[in-house]
Amino acid sequence: MRLATAEINLTALEHNLAQVKRFAPNSKVMAVLKANAYGxxxxTIAQHLNEADAFAVARIDEALALRAGGLxxxxxxxxxxxxQEDLPILLANNFQTIIHDEIQLKMLESVQLDAPLNCWLKINTGMHRLGIAPEQFDMFYQRLQASPNAQNKINLMTHFACADDVKNTKTVQQITLFDNLTQEVQQAHCLSNSAGIIAWPSGHGDWVRPGLMLYGVSPMANHTGKDHQLKPVMRLTTKVIAVRDVRAHEKVGYGxxxxxxxxxxxxxxALGYGDGYPRHAKEGTPVIINGHRYGIVGSVAMDMITLDIGNNEHNxxxxxxxxxxxxxxxxxxIAQxxxxxxxxxxxxxxxxVSYEYQR
Known part of the structure; x- marks a missing residue:
């Protein structure tokens, strides 16, 4: 019996990429594939994003895995x-790099490379995570342009902190700050994550970088992917392994x-936190069996979950x-x-969990 399975719908994936292009028709698409393509x-996901213009990952091992896969x-x-030892690897594999602090800039300036790298300068406009301070922009930009290890085309990037909340003015402030800093610089801009693509068209720029929405899930608070004409790519399923009667007041599960x-x-x-299901799922968290909803009861265990199916009228x-x-x-x-x-x-x-790719 096939138990816990993640069915991955590649047709839905391609539909979602097309929907990104409908949201941002004048922008190139950098498909975000970090964290194993969001699980x-x-x-395999990269191999079916043929209409994307580029890929984005968090770390070099993810990028090397893509190259090893023929991308x-x-x-x-x-x-x-x-x-610093990473830089020749980046050059040899045609990887583009973010520059977000002076340590990276100094390493880039001090190495000897056979050719310049394609660099993105990340500006902190309010996320306060990675990125140079706004007042550092001119200095960083000039040093990158002066370095023989950076291509003259210095792409510019920032990241939104609150784009999933359309009532929050933070995103407008970030777009305004970014535009004011870069208005005299004729280089490619990239601001928008999935929430920015959906809710803030003024921030689309030359590139957008969809992540969650590629997988058919809404990045917006209190929405689902269906609200944006997105299709879920993952269908997580398992099987019933026991059906049992329980008397009134008998206690079920750990504790x-x-x-x-x-x-x-x-x-x-047959599924639990050992498969990645959240152990802290509340009582009543729904599942579907044969078209009917049932609620989780008791503790989510490593390998199993119990459901109250009443009098089992649906057999x-x-x-x-x-x-x-x-x-x-x-x-x-389920996340809620x-x-x-x-x-x-x-x-x-x-x-x-077994993966099954299908159309």
Whole structure:
């Protein structure tokens, strides 16, 4: 019996990329593939994003895995490099690098390379994570232009802190600051993540970098991907492995966390936090079996979850498919039930879950 499975719909992935292009028709697309393509499978996902103009990853090992998988598109390292010895590797593999602090700039200036690198200068406009201070922009830009190890084309980037909240004026402030700093510089600009693509068209710039929305999930608070005509790419399923009667007031699971006030039937499903499902999912978090919703009861264990299926009027049986999330049950809803975000649920899928790619 095939148990925990992540079904990856490649047609939905391609649809979502096309939807990105509809949101930002005048921008090139840098598809974000970090964290194993948000849990969907790095290389296979990249191989089916043929209409993307470039890929973006967090770290060099992810970029090298893409090259090993035969991907030839430009790849941008969103965290840049961490050691001077990395720079020849970047050049040899045609990787583009973010420059976000002076340590990186000094390493780039002091190395001898056979050819210049394609660099992105990241400006901190309010995220206060990575990026140079606004008052440093002129100095960094001039030093990069003067360096023989950087191409004259110095791309410019920032990152939004609150773009998922359309009522928050922070994004407008960040766009304004970025535009004011860079208005005299004729270089490519990249500002918008998925939320910026959907909600802030004034920040689209020359490049957009969709991440979560490529996988059919909404980056916006209190929305699902369907609200933006996106299609979920992952469908996480498992199977029922036991159906059992429980008497009234019998305590179920570790710590006796749950008990029914009347006789009921439980279904036990083969999936737990060992597969990446959130241990802190609340009582009542839904799953779907044969078109009907049932709620989780008791503690999520490493390998199993229990469901209250009442009097089993719909005849749930061992071997029935259980949908944990997917097109029928948005991952955004599960994230709310677990007091977390959909990003975490997707990225937390563990290696013992089988992946099945399909169209």
């Amino acid at each position: 969907h499978g790095l290389v 030839t598109k430009p790849i941008v390292l969103l965290e840049g490099f961490f050691h 006796g966390r749950w008990q029914s006030d009347k006789p009921t039937v439980l279904a036990v499903v 749930v049986q061992v071997g029935d498919e259980v949908i944990m999330w997917g097109p029928e049950l948005p991952v955004e809803e 039930c677990a007091d977390t975000i959909s990003y975490e649920l997707l990225c937390n899928i563990t290696p013992r």
